[in-house]
Amino acid sequence: MFFDFEKNDAKCSSQRQQIKAWVTANLSDDVVGAQILVTELECSEPGCPPKETVIALLASGAPARQYKVFKPLGEITETDVVFALQASTPCDHQNPLTSESKTNDLGGDV
Numbered sequence: 001m002f003f004d005f006e007k008n009d010a011k012c013s014s015q016r017q018q019i020k021a022w023v024t025a026n027l028s029d030d031v032v033g034a035q036i037l038v039t040e041l042e043c044s045e046p047g048c049p050p051k052e053t054v055i056a057l058l059a060s061g062a063p064a065r066q067y068k069v070f071k072p073l074g075e076i077t078e079t080d081v082v083f084a085l086q087a088s089t090p091c092d093h094q095n096p097l098t099s100e101s102k103t104n105d106l107g108g109d110v
Helices: 005-026 078-085
Strands: 035-042 051-058 065-069
Touching: 005 035, 005 051, 005 078, 051 078, 065 078
Parallel strands: none
Antiparallel strands: 035 051, 051 065
């Protein structure tokens, strides 16, 4: 089987840059200037969508913030980014496939 990694990487890179631009445009003042990381992850947990996108904000002198959008990278819209950033605390939004909040092994929201 042949995979065109360069084509896929260019498309993903372009989408990541677009998501970062949407994040930057919608950031609250307390994290302006934060480094923004965008990663697509596969999820194998029951009730979890097959792929989700994680947006992490890393700001000097502040705790890292992580937001999840339960969609593959290529399906993320600006509305999804705004919704994730407007969650009252990072990652407290619900998985739309199960309508349940998820928590991590440390007891915090994921």
